[in-house]
Amino acid sequence: MMSKAKCWMMVCALLSCVCAVAPAQNKGKLQIYFIDVEGGQSTLFVTPVGQSLLIDTGWPDNNGRDTDRIMAAAKKAGISKIDYVLFTHYHVDHVGGAPQLAARIPIGTFIDHGPNRETSDASTVKGYEAYQKLLASGKYKHIVAKPGETLPVKGLNVFVVSADGNLIDHALPGGGEENSYCKxxxxxxxxxxENGRSLGVLITFGKLRILDLGDLTWDKEMQLMCPVNKLGHVNILVVSHHGLYQSSSPALVDAIHPQIAVMDNGEKKGGSKATLETFKSIPGLETLWQLHYSDEGGQILNTQDEYIANPQGPDKGFGLEVTAGEDGNFSILNPRTGQSKSYTAK
Structure with missing residues (x-):
């Protein structure tokens, strides 16, 4: 009969093998976590070399709800530090969670578009001042990003296309064609x-191209995309402005032909009827994913249930998770359902 000690050693060895195999399954993969901050934005990228980029930190307060959800994503990703935190702009649903997050996890570098220009809105001023207090502590590095620059995130090409109201002035590889959708x-x-001053980035990982323009508005989209499509096509579009009607012009969303789109809306914020109607007819769009069912969209315009992280009703805090390879193969998991869908970059 096997001794208890020998049996325990075999169990430990088996567990060690399981733990060793699990990370290997994602070796060389990019992980993206679309975190539910209920109508704000927070998206975590973890590269194959272990560097992390968090775009926006969600809302303040709410008993630390958004920070808790970011921390849960970081734990799932296996990271204990966030190398870069990028703020698209200074509205409270994007920058508000910064102090709470900084109190919970080490942060290496903050990235932003420069000074706040919206001084008439009290909540924006308050969020910006709290962020400036963090920078003044001297604990963090700081980058003010400009269009045309590449951010120093190892394992990704993070190219700045918009910042502080300024835009790239030339077409990128794959772009340059006359944009018929401008009409x-x-x-x-x-x-x-501050929306129009959003720090927007085009992220490239192998064959995969991901566009996140923050809350960049319709007028700036037109300047960026007309008369020439400067961006070309993308595989994953982070829907601007939570799917509110002030963004997502045909000049942008139709011209870039996104393969899939992810809308970080809340049940009662974002997911505007007009925007959902636009996404119903985007050429070549395979799937619209939503963080929430949109009350405004109703039964007709929302995407299918399996592509919604949080259905109608009390919020459960589910996000969406992307696993991508440099070869262009990627999948999206809906943790609520446990089901994923696979794609090949076109």
């Missing part, structure tokens, strides 16, 4: 808020 986009007045 289908109405002309709108210039946005004067």
């Amino acid at each position: 289908a986009s109405e002309t709108r007045p210039a946005d004067q808020s």
